[in-house]
Amino acid sequence: MAHIDLQNELPGIRGLMAYSPDTAKLLNELAELLLRNDENTLSRGERELIATYVSFKNDCFFCQQVHGALAGHYLNFSVAEIDAIKTDPQAVIHSEKLTALLQIAAAVQKGGKQVQEQHIAAARQAGATDKEIHDTVLIAAAFCMYNRYVDGLATWAPADRQFYVDRAPSRAAEGYINTPLNTTK
Amino acid sequence: MPHISLPPSLPGIRSLAVYRPETGKYLYELVQLLLRGASPLSEADRELIATYVSYLNNCQFCYQSHAAAARCLYGNQEKLVDEVLKDPATASISPKLKTLLRIAGKVQQLGKEVLPEDIDAARKAGANDRDIHDTVLIAATFCMFNRYVDGLGTTTSEDVSDYITMGERMSTIGYVLPNQPL
Numbered sequence: 359m360a361h362i363d364l365q366n367e368l369p370g371i372r373g374l375m376a377y378s379p380d381t382a383k384l385l386n387e388l389a390e391l392l393l394r395n396d397e398n399t400l401s402r403g404e405r406e407l408i409a410t411y412v413s414f415k416n417d418c419f420f421c422q423q424v425h426g427a428l429a430g431h432y433l434n435f436s437v438a439e440i441d442a443i444k445t446d447p448q449a450v451i452h453s454e455k456l457t458a459l460l461q462i463a464a465a466v467q468k469g470g471k472q473v474q475e476q477h478i479a480a481a482r483q484a485g486a487t488d489k490e491i492h493d494t495v496l497i498a499a500a501f502c503m504y505n506r507y508v509d510g511l512a513t514w515a516p517a518d519r520q521f522y523v524d525r526a527p528s529r530a531a532e533g534y535i536n537t538p539l540n541t542t543k
Numbered sequence: 544m545p546h547i548s549l550p551p552s553l554p555g556i557r558s559l560a561v562y563r564p565e566t567g568k569y570l571y572e573l574v575q576l577l578l579r580g581a582s583p584l585s586e587a588d589r590e591l592i593a594t595y596v597s598y599l600n601n602c603q604f605c606y607q608s609h610a611a612a613a614r615c616l617y618g619n620q621e622k623l624v625d626e627v628l629k630d631p632a633t634a635s636i637s638p639k640l641k642t643l644l645r646i647a648g649k650v651q652q653l654g655k656e657v658l659p660e661d662i663d664a665a666r667k668a669g670a671n672d673r674d675i676h677d678t679v680l681i682a683a684t685f686c687m688f689n690r691y692v693d694g695l696g697t698t699t700s701e702d703v704s705d706y707i708t709m710g711e712r713m714s715t716i717g718y719v720l721p722n723q724p725l
Contacts, residue, residue: 363672377676380576381573381577381680384573385573388570391565391566392566416653416654417655467690469690470690488548491695492695493563499689499690503683503684504683506653507654507679509653510649510654510679511654511676
């Protein structure tokens with residue numbers, strides 16, 4: 359049970375968003391821009407994988423299932439493959455750039471100052487641009503927020519992991535702002 | 544030195560907002576809403592929560608600027624900002640604010656660190672659902688801002704007077720997306 363009365367039965371961040379629609383609008387717009395906007399040289403799948411990896415490190419069940427299922431949907435990875443990436447990205451992912459960006463994300467998860475020049479140099483050597491490094495850091499930082507919001511208020515999450523996999527195609531098509539909670543569309 | 548090419552004339556989050564105004568817009572609107580929008584918590588208390596979390600995250604830019612804003616908003620009670628940074632338990636703040644700062648400190652560690660007894664203590668001290676929600680979301684949001692600012696190695700001023708200027712601006716006009724410098 360959530361720490362506060364959310365006055366709805368929605369799981370995870372959706373319950374919080376229905377409780378607090380003004381903040382929800384901005385949190386959704388930020389997620390849409392960071393994870394789904396196509397004016398980005400990182401694919402939607404790569405960005406969802408960064409979100410998944412950070413959510414795993416933060417031990418946030420709801421977020422890692424939702425975003426892991428989306429990453430799997432975009433990148434054609436099974437649940438088992440997504441799980442393997444969480445513990446050892448290099449074993450599954452063959453893109454040096456993406457694994458270097460995941461290392462940056464892991465450093466951000468520990469703390470901003472944990473990002474060292476060597477992390478940045480490795481990403482650049484693998485072909486990452488300034489904007490890709492920027493977006494990786496901001497996605498990782500943003501999930502340190504979303505994860506804490508979801509778990510800090512003890513929201514509930516469906517335990518069946520297949521639930522998230524089944525929903526991923528429609529979530530991918532709808533995006534983050536075209537939900538009934540949105541007040542502008 | 545920043546890890547990426549940022550506008551050299553601006554520090555901290557301001558350089559990032561100018562580098563990528565599309566994300567900057569939402570981030571500034573979010574902090575304006577959380578720290579200046581409708582809430583049962585005063586603007587000063589919300590700045591204090593932001594300051595405390597930024598201090599725990601060791602983000603100099605965020606903690607010094609929000610401490611300066613909190614001092615402005617507390618006016619003649621400005622000394623309690625430094626009391627809280629020294630030890631919230633002995634600071635001259637209300638029992639309710641102490642319990643909320645304890646929740647914020649737990650959120651800074653990890654969401655799951657917030658336990659039912661932390662919530663019960665806040666309720667007994669008079670906190671309602673909205674106080675608790677806003678505290679958790681402000682604390683979580685500063686875990687983002689602090690990582691964003693430090694994770695890209697943004698410029699941080701060592702000059703105390705710079706933060707006084709920032710605090711005055713933040714406490715009067717609030718959070719407005721900076722313009723592209725010439």
